[in-house]
Amino acid sequence: MSEVLSGLRAICQSFPEVSERPSHGAPTWFVRGKKAFATAWLDGHHDQTFPHLWCAAAPGVQDALVSSRPDTFFRPPYVGHRGWLGVRLDRELDLDGLAELLTDAYCEVAPKGLATQLGE
Numbered sequence: 344m345s346e347v348l349s350g351l352r353a354i355c356q357s358f359p360e361v362s363e364r365p366s367h368g369a370p371t372w373f374v375r376g377k378k379a380f381a382t383a384w385l386d387g388h389h390d391q392t393f394p395h396l397w398c399a400a401a402p403g404v405q406d407a408l409v410s411s412r413p414d415t416f417f418r419p420p421y422v423g424h425r426g427w428l429g430v431r432l433d434r435e436l437d438l439d440g441l442a443e444l445l446t447d448a449y450c451e452v453a454p455k456g457l458a459t460q461l462g463e
Contacts, residue, residue, distance in 0.1 A: 344382045347432050349384055350417035351396070355444045359457045380452040381445055385432070389420060394432040396441075402426055 348370060355361055355372040362376050371382040381398040384391070397419045400408075405428045410417040419429035430444065450458040 347394070347436065348383060348385060349436055350436075351445070353379070354438075354445045355449075357383060358446075358453070359460050360453075361449070374449065374457065378452045380448040383416070383432070391417075391419075391429070395419075396432055397422055397427050398430065398444055399451040400426050400428040400444075401447060401451055402430060404447070409438040413421045 351370070352363065355363065358374075360375050362373050363370055364373065365371065366379060366382060369382050369384050371379050371390070373379050379399075381396060383394075385394045387393055389397070395417075405416075405418060405423070405426050408428060409418055415431050415434050417429040417431070418429055423429070428444070428448075430441070446461060447454050450461065
């Protein structure tokens with residue numbers, strides 16, 4: 344799992360003004376130190392004993408991915424009602440796909456001025 348965490352860190356820390364700190368004991372990435380956009384539960388969390396990631400998602404993304412690939416995506420507790428997406432990390436990982444999900448998560452939370460910097 345340390346390899347997975349290293350990959351997540353590399354992706355998230357490539358975004359403008361991102362910091363990482365534990366939240367509820369799990370590595371969590373924040374925009375400008377305030378708004379979380381992703382949390383990695385490498386040892387699982389509550390009833391979900393498998394390693395997974397929670398990340399912000401645009402409206403409709405959670406429903407689309409959970410219904411099309413329920414073996415990989417799920418509605419996480421606590422934040423799922425806000426549209427956040429759960430991603431199993433114990434499946435074969437496509438780092439490009441994960442980077443795309445995390446980029447979208449960042450853009451959902453970041454101020455527009457920061458989010459537009461990703462396209463430059």
